[in-house]
Amino acid sequence: MDLSKIAQPELFKDQAYKEIKKAIISYSIEPGAMLSERSLSDSLGISRTPLKLALQQLEVEGWVMSVPRKGIFVKEITESDVREVFELRRANEVLVVELLIPLLNEETLHQIEAKYKELIDEQHDAFKVVQLDSEFHLYLAELSQNRRLHQLIKNLTDHFQWFGMAALKSGKSLEEITQEHGSIIEALRLRDVAVAKKAVLLHLDNTYHSIRQNLQN
Structure with missing residues (x-):
């Protein structure tokens, strides 16, 4: 997974949002893929809290979806x-x-x-x-x-x-x-x-x- 490290603490959530969306758009993360918070957190070099906020924004905008008891998935293109x-x-x-x-x-x-x-x-x-x-x-x-x-x-x-x-x-x-x-x-x-x-x-x-x-x- 090709994601850039995030440097500025005050921008953790916004930069995580941009990096994950870029990875989705470029097919570095493909439609239907399950997103591991631990893996994303390690790849981006940030804690879970800003990551969760970034994923919530991505879900609101329709890039990912949360499935109860299963996890968070990149949406399929329909x-x-x-x-x-x-x-x-x-x-x-x-x-x-x-x-x-x-x-x-x-x-x-x-x-x-x-x-x-x-x-x-x-x-x-x-x-x-x-x-x-x-x-x-x-x-x-x-x-x-x-x-x-x-x-x-x-x-x-x-x-x-x-x-x-x-x-x-x-x-x-x-x-x-x-x-x-x-x-x-x-x-x-x-x-x-x-x-x-x-x-x-x-x-x-x-x-x-x-x-x-x-x-x-």
Whole structure:
């Protein structure tokens, strides 16, 4: 289990929460796994009290569940979870494209392309690619200048990354992810709303089908 030691006492609970959630999202701790408080406490280098508080927060947010007389388990990803998140993604990211394209200039296009280059440069690291994928879409939302839309997408980012790792588990390639983002950028550079929407939806739909394949397997 790859968890970082926590250094500052006043942040024990918050950092334990972040480390465990990161491990869940990256599949270092897989869906359905039982969590041992003793093992987590030793790995993180903290006492049980802040750890319990961190696990309580994770349970409230739906990342883990406590089963009486059995223990605490990482939640399984369900088809309904994935469907709900991707329904929101499709609707919100189409709106991002509609709002963004009239605002595009050479400077913003250069910034978007810089984000894309980061993605290409990290193709060897699956978790990093998934993180950068989410950051790319979040950045487009930020550039759309709709603060509430940006916040809506930001609120779903952790689940984007968790599900994205599930897509890679099913065989979706890192190269495929970068190619799909390249198509989105080409459409943005053309200022073609219809083509950009199509490229975004193709990327989302391909990822959605890969995740479903992982769940079925």
